[in-house]
Amino acid sequence: MLYADVTGPRVIVALDFADQTQGLELVDQLDPGLCRLKVGKEMFTRFGPDFVRQLTRRGFGVFLDLKYHDIPNTAAAAVEAAADLGVWMVNVHASGGETMMAACRERLEKVAGNDRPLLIGVTVLTSFGADDLRQIGVTGSPEEQVDRLSSLAYNAGLDGVVCSAQEAPILRESRGPRFQLVTPGIRPAFAATDDQKRIMTPSEALYAGSDYLVIGRPITQADRPLEALEEIQAEVTTALN
Numbered sequence: 001m002l003y004a005d006v007t008g009p010r011v012i013v014a015l016d017f018a019d020q021t022q023g024l025e026l027v028d029q030l031d032p033g034l035c036r037l038k039v040g041k042e043m044f045t046r047f048g049p050d051f052v053r054q055l056t057r058r059g060f061g062v063f064l065d066l067k068y069h070d071i072p073n074t075a076a077a078a079v080e081a082a083a084d085l086g087v088w089m090v091n092v093h094a095s096g097g098e099t100m101m102a103a104c105r106e107r108l109e110k111v112a113g114n115d116r117p118l119l120i121g122v123t124v125l126t127s128f129g130a131d132d133l134r135q136i137g138v139t140g141s142p143e144e145q146v147d148r149l150s151s152l153a154y155n156a157g158l159d160g161v162v163c164s165a166q167e168a169p170i171l172r173e174s175r176g177p178r179f180q181l182v183t184p185g186i187r188p189a190f191a192a193t194d195d196q197k198r199i200m201t202p203s204e205a206l207y208a209g210s211d212y213l214v215i216g217r218p219i220t221q222a223d224r225p226l227e228a229l230e231e232i233q234a235e236v237t238t239a240l241n
């Protein structure tokens with residue numbers, strides 16, 4: 001099951017480095033036409049908005065992965081700040097509810113119109129299995145919970161969700177081809193699973209209906225990061241053709 005209405009690179013490299021110089025050394029070997037970049041809590045907390053600006057200045061589409069979850073007014077102000085930074089994609093926790101997500105979408109439309117960043121709702125973290133959900137009081141399966149949270153994101157007018165590629169087929173069915181599926185937990189055959197539980201390989205994820213593949217340690221912790229990325233890109237190209 002392949003969808004072709006995504007423009008630009010499908011691979012989003014998750015930059016999770018404690019050292020900014022090390023991160024930029026990798027970035028400077030990458031082509032903005034071939035991948036996008038994700039800045040998460042670690043690098044944003046250490047290096048702040050200026051780090052994001054350094055990436056956008058180099059021409060990369062940046063996914064600011066700060067997973068906002070707050071009262072509607074605060075979350076909306078945070079996504080507005082992300083839009084001011086010029087990021088390509090920003091996310092909020094879908095468990096923050098439909099009202100919070102709609103407030104974020106409305107704020108982005110108001111301040112940035114059609115130039116707004118994509119707004120994506122995080123469903124169930126890819127490091128979660130059924131046991132982890134039970135620990136926090138959720139009795140349904142990860143797939144059921146992802147479907148429930150994605151329906152809130154869809155009703156709030158979000159552009160898509162973060163989910164695992166394992167849920168992509170059911171979300172394609174329930175939310176249609178335009179709802180963007182951003183999938184971490186991607187593990188090429190050569191990589192370790194690490195702390196991820198709901199995983200798929202890059203080609204499996206694309207065949208399942210993923211739009212974007214978020215990949216960190218299989219690239220950033222590889223002995224030869226560029227070679228790892230090139231191997232992944234080749235797998236992606238084969239799957240898409």
Ligand SMILES: O=c1ccn([C@@H]2O[C@H](COP(=O)(O)O)[C@@H](O)[C@H]2O)c(=O)[nH]1
Pocket residue numbers: 014016040122124125126127162163184185186194196214215216217218
């Ligand atoms: O459900 C989620 C949401 C976000 N992430 C983030 O994606 C990357 C994945 O990195 P890997 O090294 O490829 O595991 C990381 O920044 C997470 O914070 C996620 O994994 N799952």
